[in-house]
Amino acid sequence: MPSTSPRPGLASRGALGAFIRSRRERLSPAELGVSSTARRRTPGLRREEVAAMSGVSLSWYTWLEQGRDIKVSRQVLASLARTLRLSPTEQQHLYRLAGEVPPAAEDRGACPVAAGHLQAVLDALEPNPAFLLDQHWDILAWNRAETGLFTDFSQLPPARRNTLWMIFGWGPARELMTDWEQQATLVVAQFRMAADQRPADGRFQEIVTGLREESPDFRRYWDRHEVASYQTVLKHFRHPSVGQLALRQTKLAAADDPRIQLVIRLPEDAGSAARLPLLLG
Secondary structure: OOOOOOOOOOOHHHHHHHHHHHHHHOOOHHHHHHOOOOOOOOOOHHHHHHHHHOOOHHHHHHHHHHOOOOOHHHHHHHHHHHHHOOHHHHHHOOOOOOOOOOOOHHHOOOOOOOHHHHHHHHHHHHOEEEEEOOOEEEEEOOHHHHHHHHHOOOOOHHHHHHHHHHHOOOHHHHHHHHOOHHHHHHHHEEEEEHHHHOOOOOHHHHHHHHHHOHHHHHHHHHHHHHHHOOOOOEEEEEEEOEEEEEEEEEEOOOOOOOOEEEEEEEOOHHHHHHHHHHOOO
16 A cells, blocks of 8 residues: 655645745845835745745745645755855754755855955955855855946846856856856866865755756866866956956955955956956946
């Protein structure tokens, strides 16, 4: 006689939906850079805002909050945890309610939140583009010059604010980076070295799995198994409104949180230095 017991996590779907809703309602739209002129009937973020920032459909997210019997992958759980800014304890609770094993200790916590003084450093570096990375190469914060060089990262889902995603999953990258193939090859080799040191880290797995599915180029580079350590490198850009830029990229570690690294792009020649202020608009 077949078993009629529910599969793991099914009995907790109602609790899972209620928990996610409570976390959504506690978030301030302004805190996440969400601007809206429309009047809000409920506190916190709207369902459609959480869905968009987490990379899932509104209907699927609505069903999740309603406690319906739907499949919830670890990749989606990780994305929701980042969007909802869950603490390590809350993340463990989220995974258990979904019938999943919580991430390992080294994978707990959303991306480190950039302290105010680090954002001030980014702003002070203008017109030089600069941004902050975490241990997974997720982009935590940026200045206006970096936005002008690439795009408004706040408009991307949190899971896509990542160096690998920007190179392989962001359409304009190949036109912007005149040495795209050289940059892509080096970045994949550096990322593999970091990822291979943490084989159980769910965020690394999420990035690699997603890009292997969506980018044949990434899959081809990744399967070469090349590794490289970080090195200061000269990068060339052909900006649609600013023109040619030669920028030397360097990386510094934050003393108060070794997971966070400050990446600065400095002009290599006088022409690039003269054009950088144009990135500020």
